[in-house]
Amino acid sequence: xxxxxxxxxxxxxxxxxxxxxxxxxxxxxxxxxxxxxxxxxxxxxxxxxxxxxxxxxxxxxxxxxxxxxxxxxxxxxxxxxxxxxxxxxxxxxxxxxxxxxxxxxxxxxxxxxxxxxxxxxxxxxxxxxxxxxxxxxxxxxxxxxxxxxxxxxxxxxxxxxxxxxxxxxxxxxxxxxxxxxxxxxxxxxxxxxxxxxxxxxxxxxxxxxxxxxxxxxxxxxxxxxxxxxxxxxxxxxxxxxxxxxxxxxxxxxxxxxxxxxxxxxxxxxxxxxxxxxxxxxxxxxxxxxxxxxxxxxxxxxxxxxxxxxxxxxxxxxxxxxxxxxxxxxxxxxxxxxxxxxxxxxxxxxxxxxxxxxxxxxxxxxxxxxxxxxxxxxxxxxxxxxxxxxxxxxxxxxxxxxxxxxxxxxxxxxxxxxxxxxxxxxxxxxxxxxxxx
Numbered sequence: 110x111x112x113x114x115x116x117x118x119x120x121x122x123x124x125x126x127x128x129x130x131x132x133x134x135x136x137x138x139x140x141x142x143x144x145x146x147x148x149x150x151x152x153x154x155x156x157x158x159x160x161x162x163x164x165x166x167x168x169x170x171x172x173x174x175x176x177x178x179x180x181x182x183x184x185x186x187x188x189x190x191x192x193x194x195x196x197x198x199x200x201x202x203x204x205x206x207x208x209x210x211x212x213x214x215x216x217x218x219x220x221x222x223x224x225x226x227x228x229x230x231x232x233x234x235x236x237x238x239x240x241x242x243x244x245x246x247x248x249x250x251x252x253x254x255x256x257x258x259x260x261x262x263x264x265x266x267x268x269x270x271x272x273x274x275x276x277x278x279x280x281x282x283x284x285x286x287x288x289x290x291x292x293x294x295x296x297x298x299x300x301x302x303x304x305x306x307x308x309x310x311x312x313x314x315x316x317x318x319x320x321x322x323x324x325x326x327x328x329x330x331x332x333x334x335x336x337x338x339x340x341x342x343x344x345x346x347x348x349x350x351x352x353x354x355x356x357x358x359x360x361x362x363x364x365x366x367x368x369x370x371x372x373x374x375x376x377x378x379x380x381x382x383x384x385x386x387x388x389x390x391x392x393x394x395x396x397x398x399x400x401x402x403x404x405x406x407x408x409x410x411x412x413x414x415x416x417x418x419x420x421x422x423x424x425x426x427x428x429x430x431x432x433x434x435x436x437x438x439x440x441x442x443x444x445x446x447x448x449x450x451x452x453x454x455x456x457x458x459x460x461x462x463x464x465x466x467x468x469x470x471x472x473x474x475x476x477x478x479x480x481x482x483x484x485x486x487x488x489x490x491x492x493x494x495x496x497x498x499x500x501x502x503x504x505x506x507x508x509x510x511x512x513x514x515x516x517x518x519x520x521x522x523x524x525x526x527x528x529x530x531x532x533x534x535x536x537x538x539x540x541x542x543x544x545x
Contacts, residue, residue: 123325124249127195128258130323131249132265134202135242137317139269141205142231144310145212146170147277148303149228150378151394153221155285155299167378171371171502173229175495177236182492183342186485189240194248195324197241202314202321204234209311216304240487243475247483248327252476256423259472260416263464264409271398271405273310278398280306282391294390346489349482359474360490362428365529366467367494369435369522371501373459377401379505379515380447403456404463411464423472427465432530434462436523443520 153166178185189197208230215223246258281302288298351357377400378393385392411431418424441455478486508518 120250120254126323127325128246128249130320131198131242131245132261134198134317134321134324135238135262136265136269137313137320138202138205138235138238138242139266140273141209141310141313142235143270143273144277145209145228145231145273145307147274147394147398148281148306149212149221149224151278151281151285152216152224152299152303154393155302156221156296165506167375168502168506169225170228171375171498173225174232174235175498177229177233178239178491178495179499181233181236182489182495183339183346183485185237185491186240186346186487186489187339187342188237189244190482190485191330193327193329194241194245195321195327197237198245198324199318199321201234201238201241202317204237205231206311206314206318208234209307209314213304213307213311216300216307219300236491239491240485243471243487244483245324245327247475247480249325253421255476256419256469256472257416259475260412260419260464260468263468263471264412264416267405267408267412267460271402271409274398274401277306277310278394280309282393282395286391289391346485347492350486350489353477355477356474356486359470359477360493362529362533363467363470363474363490364493364497365525366463366470368497368501369439369525370463371498372505372522373404373519374401375501375505376515376518379509379518383515384448400453400456403453404460407457407460408463409460411461412468413464415464415468419469419472423469423476425469425473428467428469429530429533431462431464431466432526432533435459435466436526436530438462439519439523439526443516443523447516 150166150170153169208227211230212224212227215221215227243262246262247255250258284302284305285298288301289295292298350360377397380400381393381397384396415424415427418427438455438459441458442452445452445455474486474490475483504521505518508521513521
């Protein structure tokens with residue numbers, strides 16, 4: 110198990126520098142993933158309006174994210190357990206650059222299908238990247254500073270997500286408006302509006318490759334050997350996780366958070382469609398990014414606040430407070446008038462309280478996982494959260510087919526957080542006592 114609190118040696122300057130590099134490249138990776146997602150979403154709506162893929166592109170892209178985690182989570186965990194996590198991270202950054210070249214080429218040849226396939230491969234890259242970027246944190250800063258490092262990673266991940274979505278939405282919509290004004294509305298304008306943003310974001314991959322070289326080398330574990338059984342070791346990892354109450358309870362609560370987060374991401378697109386019914390006109394991507402900006406901005410502030418509180422100790426008791434706060438925010442989003450100030454403030458409150466909820470839980474899970482199996486615990490968690498993404502897609506699509514408005518859909522999820530808030534205090538007491 111992890112070393113007792115306070116026994117970790119001081120964090121060296123070199124380790125802090127490596128942590129900074131990890132935080133930079135994971136922020137850039139989150140930025141690019143969400144940037145290209147928004148560009149492709151706007152592109153499909155503009156050039157394939159009225160078709161199955163054009164009208165449901167948010168569900169298509171959302172489904173492509175969890176599939177690689179479900180299929181490859183154990184392999185991703187093995188790679189980060191077997192090889193230096195620094196090497197895994199750098200390989201993923203190189204793969205990211207190659208995939209942006211593929212997506213750019215797909216736009217040039219006017220193929221939505223190839224572009225979407227490129228996005229699927231980016232999701233594969235993220236699957237390999239996730240255990241390495243999370244698992245390396247304790248190797249760099251130890252147990253005592255793990256809460257701080259997790260808070261910074263959560264905050265900067267949201268910076269990347271928000272920045273990618275906001276810039277993609279603004280850039281794509283502004284170019285689409287420009288080309289519509291010059292040439293009149295047509296599908297070709299969507300292709301033109303998508304190309305330059307993808308080229309720009311692809312160029313940022315080169316910077317990330319250079320920064321990734323600054324990460325210090327972490328140990329290899331040659332005793333870990335690959336076998337065909339690793340491809341189906343999902344349930345072995347899950348069984349290991351579920352056989353330990355601390356890990357099981359924490360992972361279930363984190364998974365519930367991502368179920369709601371994945372649903373809200375889809376739900377915001379429904380809000381945007383209700384506000385801008387004409388898919389050939391600009392506006393949907395910008396307003397969707399604005400909604401996510403409020404949520405993400407709140408999460409950044411909340412995560413930073415929790416990081417400060419956690420600078421010397423993981424503050425697990427903050428998690429129940431976060432659960433109650435998110436539930437209140439969801440009710441506000443469901444009841445207040447869409448696009449009003451109280452409505453946006455409710456979005457921001459959801460994000461702010463999310464930091465209280467998820468940051469301590471993530472740090473607790475990583476700290477309580479055994480050193481040799483931490484990456485596999487993280488990959489098992491990724492598998493659980495990926496299944497939650499599939500469930501969120503199914504629920505969102507079903508609620509859409511039932512004719513519920515976006516506001517009505519939000520209220521369906523509020524009781525889940527109430528239940529989590531009720532269960533969390535008992536889980537905190539049980540897990541805290543078991544760790545003493």
